[in-house]
Amino acid sequence: MTDHYDALETRDPAEREAALFARLPEVLGKAVAAPAYANLLQGIDPASITSREALAGLPVLRKSELPALHKAAPPFGGFVADAPGSFARLFTSPGPIFEPEGRQTDPWRGARALFAAGFREGDVVLNTFSYHLTPGGFIFDASARALGCAVIPAGPGNTEQQFELIEAYRPVGYSGTPDFLKILLDAAATAGRDVSSIKRALVSGAAFPKSLQEEMKSRGVEAYQAFGTADLGLIAFETPAREGMTVNEDLILEIVKPGTGDPVAPGDVGEIVVTSLDPHHPWIRLALGDLTAALPGASRCGRTNMRIKGWMGRADQTTKVKGMFVRPEQIAEIGKRHPELGRLRLVVTRAGEADAMTLKAECASAPEALQGEVATTLRAVTKLGGAVELVAAGSLPNDGKVIADER
Numbered sequence: 001m002t003d004h005y006d007a008l009e010t011r012d013p014a015e016r017e018a019a020l021f022a023r024l025p026e027v028l029g030k031a032v033a034a035p036a037y038a039n040l041l042q043g044i045d046p047a048s049i050t051s052r053e054a055l056a057g058l059p060v061l062r063k064s065e066l067p068a069l070h071k072a073a074p075p076f077g078g079f080v081a082d083a084p085g086s087f088a089r090l091f092t093s094p095g096p097i098f099e100p101e102g103r104q105t106d107p108w109r110g111a112r113a114l115f116a117a118g119f120r121e122g123d124v125v126l127n128t129f130s131y132h133l134t135p136g137g138f139i140f141d142a143s144a145r146a147l148g149c150a151v152i153p154a155g156p157g158n159t160e161q162q163f164e165l166i167e168a169y170r171p172v173g174y175s176g177t178p179d180f181l182k183i184l185l186d187a188a189a190t191a192g193r194d195v196s197s198i199k200r201a202l203v204s205g206a207a208f209p210k211s212l213q214e215e216m217k218s219r220g221v222e223a224y225q226a227f228g229t230a231d232l233g234l235i236a237f238e239t240p241a242r243e244g245m246t247v248n249e250d251l252i253l254e255i256v257k258p259g260t261g262d263p264v265a266p267g268d269v270g271e272i273v274v275t276s277l278d279p280h281h282p283w284i285r286l287a288l289g290d291l292t293a294a295l296p297g298a299s300r301c302g303r304t305n306m307r308i309k310g311w312m313g314r315a316d317q318t319t320k321v322k323g324m325f326v327r328p329e330q331i332a333e334i335g336k337r338h339p340e341l342g343r344l345r346l347v348v349t350r351a352g353e354a355d356a357m358t359l360k361a362e363c364a365s366a367p368e369a370l371q372g373e374v375a376t377t378l379r380a381v382t383k384l385g386g387a388v389e390l391v392a393a394g395s396l397p398n399d400g401k402v403i404a405d406e407r
Contacts (some may be wrong), residue, residue, distance in 0.1 A: 005111065008249050009246075013305070017052075020277065024055070027278075030282060035078040059386070063287060064289055067095030089101040089313055108276075109234050113143070114144055115200040118199075118240075124150045125140075125149045137155060144173075159183070173200050174200070178208040178223065178306070225266075241300040253269070253273070255293065256287070260332040268400075293398075322384060333381050347360060359375075361388065362393045363391070372388075374388045
């Protein structure tokens with residue numbers, strides 16, 4: 001059995017990087033044909049964006065901003081130049097955010113993730129993601145069919161009918177949430193139904209802790225997880241190495257300091273920002289609001305692309321203090337004004353019956369006046385008073401959290 005989907009997965013990392021950034025200028029040129037990108041990337045020469053350093057100089061587009069943008073300029077917020085009729089399917093996600101599906105084979109880039117989880121051509125797959133209006137069901141359906149699998153479009157729920165389908169078609173694979181897989185297995189055991197044909201699974205859309213993974217394995221199902229969004233499809237996926245998640249091909253993934261577009265130091269936790277190379281629906285530095293960190297070294301499975309630890313929380317840590325919003329971008333601005341500081345964390349608590357905040361700032365060597373200067377900057381940026389505590393370099397947790405609301 002072949003271990004890898006194709007030769008792209010095992011190529012030299014430098015070769016992959018060169019190939020991605022050789023394609024990026026053309027994709028940027030297509031992107032600025034759409035009015036919203038033309039405005040966002042105004043004055044930028046696509047031909048000059050040929051490295052990660054150059055890409056990091058472009059503004060980020062925050063996913064949290066998309067609902068308002070899509071509402072103001074339906075259906076795609078002005079970020080897609082092609083007409084809706086040029087796509088294969090048209091979806092919506094809560095917000096609303098409107099997502100088109102391309103006409104190409106495997107438009108959501110999921111076949112690699114299924115292959116890494118052990119799915120092969122000719123397998124029958126039970127797909128329990130929803131097929132109603134949102135793209136989840138179609139993401140995994142199209143990906144499995146691109147791999148050569150036959151798909152049962154089951155959707156979630158209705159376990160009794162699902163048992164009939166499983167006993168008739170004997171699917172070897174499952175795609176859906178880990179929670180529904182457990183529900184299905186538990187209900188089958190209670191009802192005495194035979195679902196033993198299911199031997200492997202690719203799950204997403206919910207937490208998949210090690211304990212649940214081990215439970216699935218003890219029940220005969222080898223389950224792997226994937227990380228994706230309705231906008232981008234499958235972004236990263238587990239492999240048999242079980243060492244984090246491997247980033248998908250044809251994507252450029254960055255990890256940035258929350259509230260900024262600035263890359264973090266290697267190994268630090270930060271926000272996921274993705275650039276896709278689909279010329280019909282490009283995403284340029286889409287900030288997802290999810291936290292992760294890169295893993296060092298190469299995977300034991302032989303795949304050479306960047307690996308991430310997986311989902312590690314949300315980057316949008318905006319909170320309200322004394323009736324005013326405080327955002328990660330403001331904490332980042334304080335850091336820019338005081339480059340001698342390391343990691344920053346604003347801790348929000350209650351003192352008596354009032355909100356209180358303390359900015360903890362790493363500093364290798366603190367001049368006497370620095371604490372007061374940072375306090376002044378804190379007030380200037382947030383319009384709120386707060387204490388400043390200078391702490392030793394490396395003493396704050398590397399978890400991507402810049403605002404900790406402990407009230």
